[in-house]
Amino acid sequence: MDIDSAVQAHNDWKLRLLNYARGTGTEKIDIQTLGKDNLCALGRWLHTDGHKYVENKRFAKLLETHAAFHACAAAIGVLVARGEATAAEQQLNAAGSEFNRLSFKMMAFLRDLGGTNKIA
Numbered sequence: 001m002d003i004d005s006a007v008q009a010h011n012d013w014k015l016r017l018l019n020y021a022r023g024t025g026t027e028k029i030d031i032q033t034l035g036k037d038n039l040c041a042l043g044r045w046l047h048t049d050g051h052k053y054v055e056n057k058r059f060a061k062l063l064e065t066h067a068a069f070h071a072c073a074a075a076i077g078v079l080v081a082r083g084e085a086t087a088a089e090q091q092l093n094a095a096g097s098e099f100n101r102l103s104f105k106m107m108a109f110l111r112d113l114g115g116t117n118k119i120a
Contacts (some may be wrong), residue, residue: 001045007107009041017073021080021088031081035074037067062109069102
């Protein structure tokens, strides 16, 4: 897995979710799919080839954090669906929000696990 590509894909999803909250996106986001941690590119890798790292304590934390991140993203999607776009946008933009805390933590774990740009 290419770490830079995983980070970029993650950032692209954050932007898509922000555009959804603002009503400026061109796509409708399926909240149930968003809440699943095994459907994005990183999630597919974590649940398949990434399992060779299962003995690594950092991998377990990455897997746990990634699942929590998807649950948090889905909760933000629910806010948008309920018409609470301002609250959703605050969750996406606030530096200390759960969404951003999990996002930064996940990227740090991924970089620590890889050590280089590629995880074999």
